[in-house]
Amino acid sequence: MKKLIWILLVCIIMNHNVLASEHNDRSIFVNGKVIEVVEDYMDEEHYTREQILRVRLVETPYEGKEIVINHSINLTTLQQLIISENDNIIVWINTYDTHLENCRVYSFAREDYLLYLALIFIAMVLLLGGKKGISAIISLAITLGLVFFLFFPMVINGVDPIISALLICGISAIITLVIIGDFKEKTYAAIIGTIGGISFSIVLTYIFGYLTNIQGIGDEYAEMLLYVPNASNYNFRDLLYAGIIIGTLGAIMDICMSISSAMEEIEQANKRITNMQLFLSGIRIGKDVLGTMTNTLILAYVGSSINLILVFYMYGLTLKQFINRDEIASEIIRSLTGSIGLVLAIPITALAFLWFRKS
Known part of the structure; x- marks a missing residue:
């Protein structure tokens, strides 16, 4: 999630600046299909592989038009875009009037397959979840809409990232939990638990981020923002904190709704249960969920940083060198403060x- 937030922010800011620049108005990205690999040879002197491709554009307004692309592959890098016949690709084109200039291969065309995967996910949720599945899809769509169309524009326009993230999470938590749980005591309790858990998490993040002098630019995508026009004014530490807030929202909402729903079921089954007994039941349920949810949260962060951790292992760095790196310390703070927020959300x-039961 963290990397996704950085990538999206970089892309949106760059797109924002591109649209504002007359010089870049002529750059477009068009889907194409490789009809033929005309030539394919190695240039050992320059450590490159050269391909000459005949490509048919399949997207309006250039649908059906065929172009020839000289595609050079740097063999000294890991990302080597080697093209084969019948591959679907994205072509980066500079246009001048009606002429196409400087056509290059940007990437493989992946959006169709990603759409198929998303449709499979939606179908499985609807098939297994029924009405609840519909509610889950609606709440997910609303959350994504809030992130894309409210959070990122607010950050780009100078609103504090933490305030933006808290606003997004508050709105998302309320809407999501109400859609899933309706206007009931359990829903209100889950909302308060979610907001409380996230609030504790961000306070701890602030404190330990300050004590450890975290800069927030250890991530490669954060560094990319340094080279985007007008992005140097952003507080990268606050962007890191905003990522923590958004990244922990789902897990905290999950555990809060699980606890409040279970407490409602217990209360309905035993109307004479005392508040203390009901409270302890909620805590016990939270303990059962806590182990797996904490593992999920921490392992998600470890998984997203596996290449970085492997680099440090391969270079034989000491533990002192390892944990004092900005990017590693950031991940440790992120995972632990998120987990602490998860724990505190239970009580x-x-x-x-x-409280809602009494009132």
């Missing part, structure tokens, strides 16, 4: 449910 949710 907050249980207490909130009891």
Whole structure:
């Protein structure tokens, strides 16, 4: 999630600047299909592989037009875009009036397959979830809409990233939990537990981020922002904190809703249960969920940093060198503060449910 946020922010800011620049208005990206690999040879002197491709554009307004692309592959890098016949690609084109100039291979065309995967996901959720599945898809769409169309524009226009993230998470938590749980005590308790858990998480992140002098630019995509026009004004530490807030939202909402729903079921099954008994039941349920959810949260962060960790292992760095790197310390703070917020959300949710029960 963290890398996705950075990538999206870089792309949106760059697109924002491209649209504002008359010089770049002529750059377009068009889908194409490789009809023929005309030539394919190695240039050992320059450590490149050269391909001459005949490509048919398949996207309006250039659908059906055939072009020839000289595609050079740098053999000294890991990312080697080697093209074969019948591959679907994205072509980067500079246009001048109606002429196509400087056509290059940008990447493989992947959006269709990603769409198929998304449709499979939606179908599985609807098939297994029924009405609840529909609610889940709607809430997911709303959350993504809030992130794309509210959070990123707010950050780009100078609003504090933490305030933006808290606003997005608050709105998302309320809408999502109400859609899933309706206007009930359990929903209100889950909302309070979610907001409380995230609030504790961000306070701890602030404190330990300050104590450890985290800069927030250890990530490669954060560094890319340094080279984007007008992006140097951003507070990268706050962007890191915003990523933590958004990244922990789903896990905290999950555990809060699980606890409040279970407490509601227990209360309905035993109307004479005391508040203390109900509270302890909520805590016990939280303990059962906590182990797997904490593992999920921490392993998600470890998984997203596996290449970075492997580099440090391969270079034989000491533990002192390892944990004091900005990017590693950031990941440790991110995973631990998120997990602490998850833990604290359990009693907050249980207490909130009891408060609504009394009232």
